[in-house]
Amino acid sequence: MADERTLVADLKRYVSDFVRERDWERFHNPKDLAVSLSIECSELLEIFQWKGQEDVDVKDEKVANKMKEELADIVIYAISMANATSIDISDAVSEKIRTNESKYPAEEWKGKAWL
Numbered sequence: 001m002a003d004e005r006t007l008v009a010d011l012k013r014y015v016s017d018f019v020r021e022r023d024w025e026r027f028h029n030p031k032d033l034a035v036s037l038s039i040e041c042s043e044l045l046e047i048f049q050w051k052g053q054e055d056v057d058v059k060d061e062k063v064a065n066k067m068k069e070e071l072a073d074i075v076i077y078a079i080s081m082a083n084a085t086s087i088d089i090s091d092a093v094s095e096k097i098r099t100n101e102s103k104y105p106a107e108e109w110k111g112k113a114w115l
């Protein structure tokens with residue numbers, strides 16, 4: 001699978017099949033999926049814990065592999081949340097980007113992280 005050749009629907013089905021084949025759908029309620037998503041985000045943060053930004057070489061194979069693994073966990077749980085709650089990811093993301101475009105107009109916010 002590669003981003004250029006994979007639809008969001010394909011990923012949703014792939015994750016859904018994995019979960020259903022293990023009879024894990026009954027554990028996939030929104031609260032536990034939100035908890036799991038947060039834990040996986042923390043595991044990604046752990047790579048950077050107690051280090052300066054310059055101390056983490058994201059091109060180092062070991063670091064890159066760990067980041068890839070944790071990002072995958074995050075995406076899998078995000079997809080599981082969408083599957084469990086019937087959220088259309090493409091619709092949700094495009095709606096949120098439109099909201100952010102209004103909230104942070106490019107001409108006002110270009111190059112700024114805060115006012």
Ligand SMILES: [Mg+2]
Binds near residue numbers: 040043069070073
């Ligand atoms: Mg993990």
